[in-house]
Amino acid sequence: MLSQGAAKGNYEDIQAYAAYWVCKTQPEKAIPWLKKSSNMGNGWSSQMLAHYALKKMHIDGTEALKYLNRSALQGNAWAARELANIYLNGLYGIGVDLHKASYWALYAENVKEIVPNTFYLAASYRNGWGVPKNFKKAKQLYAETMHVLKEAADGGDPYADMLFFEFYTKYSQDVGMKKNMHQASYWLNQAAAKGYPPAIAILSAKKEHITHE
Incomplete structure (x- = not known):
């Protein structure tokens, strides 16, 4: 079973199990598996962790930035675009940084994006x-x-x-x-x-x- 494979540390099962709980719209169950998958190099899982951080009642900009950076470096163009927007407009308590905004905008254009x-x-x-x-x-x-x-x-x-x-x-x-x-x-x-x-x-x-x- 998927849950058993995930519990044993199987990369594909961890990733799929995280996706299962995301699709079930149960972030409290998805997040632990997303973190495991993110730590194993999965850009989509890092993206979802950033998404959840930005959806909190009190947005945690530092946590969102951590996972957005990780997701972008794992090849996720959406995360790079979001970073460019954050630095361009100084969102979520993060100061404006036009150099970083430009860097991530260019990065998003160059990354080979799959979905x-x-x-x-x-x-x-x-x-x-x-x-x-x-x-x-x-x-x-x-x-x-x-x-x-x-x-x-x-x-x-x-x-x-x-x-x-x-x-x-x-x-x-x-x-x-x-x-x-x-x-x-x-x-x-x-x-x-x-x-x-x-x-x-x-x-x-x-x-x-x-x-x-």
């Missing part, structure tokens, strides 16, 4: 996570996302490789396909070859497991 929330939204429609089950909608969203991911992966984005890995190990079943561990292994190794920390961590854990068998 992981669309990826997980497809799974949500397939499984009824916080939305009505809709197989047709799930399939449509996956088709759109796969096209974007392929372009990003071809452009050298390791996060796109990781989402392909997750698709073939888990979410392919959402569109009536079987798991394909050969394809999953290919994309995982692609991400690791590009130096993506979560992919390297998964491969290292697999090697360690084999060593101890």
Whole structure:
């Protein structure tokens, strides 16, 4: 089960379990898993933590800034744009800094943006996570996302490789396909070859497991 894999520290399960609670609109349950996923290098999880910090009754600008910076450096263009806006207008108790505003605006333009929330939204429609089950909608969203991911992966984005890995190990079943561990292994190794920390961590854990068998 998803919860068991997350409890054991499995990266993909932690990320998916966090997304599950986000879709269920239960931030108090989502946040602990988002923090775990964020610490493992996931930009979408960092983005959501920043989002929750900005939604508090008394906005915590320092906490939001922490996760926005982390998310942007993990390749999230939305976070970079939000940072540019904050520094440009001096929002949430953060002073105006035109140099930083310019830096993050340029960063947002240059980053290869893929949309992981669309990826997980497809799974949500397939499984009824916080939305009505809709197989047709799930399939449509996956088709759109796969096209974007392929372009990003071809452009050298390791996060796109990781989402392909997750698709073939888990979410392919959402569109009536079987798991394909050969394809999953290919994309995982692609991400690791590009130096993506979560992919390297998964491969290292697999090697360690084999060593101890």
